[in-house]
Amino acid sequence: MFVIMVYDAGERRNAKLLKIGRKYLHWVQNSVFEGEITEANYFKLKAEVKQRIHDTEDSVVFYTFRSTRYTNREILGKKIDPGNLIL
Template identity: 60%
Template sequence: MFVILVYDVNTKRVAKVLKTARKYLYWVQNSVLEGDITEANFTKLKGELLKKINQEEDSVLFYTFRSKNYSKREEYGVKKGGEDNFL
């Protein structure tokens, strides 16, 4: 499946959330990651993020698609991330 992850978390947790998400997805913008991921790894990612965020003040959104073929992304301006920045 293809996933887009968008997060808005307290500055104390940004680095932890980003580090966790980059184990599974590509960083493309500030607070935005995307990539192909298996169901098992998607479940792991969600579980790890739930341990890192405070659900009373943080927000994490997942947009899921069957594959990248069913999504479209247009990019303008400075490229901030992508597959070449995968850890």
Template identity: 60%
Template sequence: MLVYDVGQKRVAKVLKTSRKYLNWVQNSVLEGNISRVNYQKLKVDLKSIIHPEEDSVIFYTFRTTKYSEREMIGLQKGGEEFIL
């Protein structure tokens, strides 16, 4: 899972780049399965876009989905996939 808070000028670039690897599910939130190689590529790509003094990107890594659960209430945004 990826969550970001970036300056308005960089939002579109961060979203477009992140969607190459993950599924957009809500404003500033993406999720999905990603290989180690693509995870590293995504981090490199995002580091070239963001301004570390102003922006933040947080990655949540789940070692297994066995003990994870996803529950949603309200309007569904983004893709149909619910893979963590």
């Protein structure tokens, strides 16, 4: 399946969510990840995220697609290359 994960979290948890997201998906922009993932890894990803967030302060949204057949990705402006960024 193809997954897009978007999050808005407290300052202390941003780095933790970034690390979790990178373990399963490709980082495409600040607080945005996407990629192909197995259903088992999707459940692991959600479990890890749920352990790290505060339900009353943070928000994580997952968009799931069976395939990328009917999706289109268009970038306006500067293309971010995560390989060039050092945290």
